[in-house]
Amino acid sequence: MTTSHAIEIAGLTKSYGDQEVLKGVDLAVPRGTVFALLGSNGAGKTTAVRILSTLLRADGGAASVNGFDVATQPAQVRESISLTGQFAAVDEILTGRENLVLVAELRRLEDPEGIADDLLARFALTDSAERRAATCSGGMRRRLDIAMSLIGDPPVLFLDEPTTGLDPQSRNEVWKTVRELAGHGTTVLLTTQYLEEAEQLADRIAILHEGRIIAQGTLTELQQLFPPATVEYVEKQPTLEEVFLAIVGHDDAVTQGDQR
Template identity: 80%
Template sequence: MTTTPALETVGITKSYGSHSVLRGVDLAVPAGSVVALLGSNGAGKTTLVRILSTLLRADGGTASVNGHDVATQPGAVRESISLTGQFAAVDEVLTGRENLVLVAQLRHLEDPGGTADGLLARFGLSDAGSRRVATYSGGMRRRLDIAMSLIGDPPVLFLDEPTTGLDPQSRIEVWRTVRELAGRGTTVLLTTQYLDEAEQLADRIAILHEGRILTDGTLAELKQLLPPSRVEYVEKQPTLEDVFLALVGHDTTAT
């Protein structure tokens, strides 16, 4: 991870009619880092991602991705990014391998088949590569979706609430995938409503509320905003998620 911003916004605004969604967003994401953008429904997370990915034009302010201005160099921005939305954008009629080959062909890669096989192995989907995606679990579809988004090795990846609607095991699969991406130097902007997800994955956390970034820092820095903790001895009961994972097991490669 470096301190050079891979993503940077200054004073970004966006309104729909009289409703202001973004009211001056300032955010910098260092290259090679995972930054979690937290916020409740309607906070403006997806709107900001759509602006950064050139799918939506801001009303005001400036934004750059991988050194390219979003408004004036949208083509260069698109070549630098990949976007995975809230729902897996996979073709259920095709097999997992066919989905990957199709995207590799659309990106004009020299060896679509080899690219597909490499990604299937990397994401633990080799055994399922010849199966139709309609037979995949939610976690497998999401892993395939992320694999498809990495074809062409984009330096910046947007993950817009990637674990919404997934069961606990599938969430763990996606978390493992994001950690692997971060370890390879990919810059990840992750939007989520789940606080534990941000704690698990993010190098830095930004909180978006009512169209503005309230605070931005590491988890340790954010914790310092509250009064010092005090030591108390309490009996910790297992959570329902603990019980679920204990009963079904932690093998996240199972189909």
Template identity: 85%
Template sequence: MTTSHAIETVGLTKAYGDQQVLRGVDLVVPRGTVLALLGSNGAGKTTAVRILSTLLRADSGSASVDGHDVATEAARVRASISLTGQFAAVDEILTGRENLVLVAELRRLERPDRVADELLARFDLVDAAERRTATYSGGMRRRLDIAMSLIGDPPVLFLDEPTTGLDPQSRNEVWRTVRELAGHGTTVLLTTQYLEEAEQLADRIAILHEGRIIAEGTLAELRQLFPPATVEYVEKQPTLEEVFLSIVGHDTALSQGDQR
């Protein structure tokens, strides 16, 4: 079954005992787009992702991923997706290349060595391929983690707060990776608490609050919900991130991070 929507939910609910986490979530994600799901801690972002990735059953409502119902066609959903959690799931004893080969073999792909080499080149990890991942920087681990998630070319990728705990340079590396994925046509559902991350990466943004989607649209559409701005002339001050990257040098910092 093929539809124009990679992800769709209708009236999704989930409770843990007396705590109602999702209270009727309606969500649509067109194919080949990036949707940022925003919400504070406890808003239900991770619960929604776990339901969509078949790790958790909803109490009521319906959800489909890549045209397959998550409740009745779980195996087909799992074959269509990949999930990257809040912490990089790499084996630190293995090298970067060995991690990729292992996943390719588990997916029973032909020529796992070739698959690993292609992903190492795609994610700019060739120079670190034979190093144990315990020596990788946070950004490199996350890039490797996402690369492992893409083995088998899943059409839908869930990224659950992928830049939590990363420094500014590593976060920018992950942002670059997500942009490249979107450019290749992968559908990405990204959960985050960082508003700038949603601004930078998302085609559309959905705000989950107290278990419900209370606003959804492009950044321009959401800005229209904000009261008209009062025009004032003030001197623009650089953000701390701009100051930091200016001092250390963005490109230099990235190259130094890759050598750690």
């Protein structure tokens, strides 16, 4: 495998007993991009992420992350990545600052307090830094979770369905964070069931179905798989989500409506 991509997968297979979960997956994720892996429940998304993050061993095929083989160089892979699961893994007894300082100390980094302050500012969490995580909103806890994942500046970040269970405002906060991460050069592999999430965030998209990648490309390339659209005049009505965000005064309501 080459190192021209942050993540490379070739012929990856995995079974649980008689059940084939991955049936020869091939994938390449360019550096510094957001790559969305779409699929319904049971498609194999989380299994693929667990293999890439060295939490699970593949039955066959090969995979590399940041140029390191996940099977033969797991320690180097772990140093290159961070994984954020479906639910925020913050200590709700601690404050936001204390959570960040704790992770920095566990990683034996210099100036944990300074690292915490920088991340609190970067993720717009400074005003709530001294609040216990349990008292923060779902979106704030998720942003804190992602901030904790970035301690040590890992070049590759796995986000496994990061907006599951979040309200529209919190989801938009997470989307903004992911865009900023890509802007700073972090490679993000995002698994999601939400098609709109992939439309909003991803540079490239792959569809995993029944253990195989059945289509991949940019949104424009995937749209070209359909017959040319017919042009008709239809009065555009706001979606319920746009109405909700406008009523509660969320800034992203207008932006999101313009992007549709």
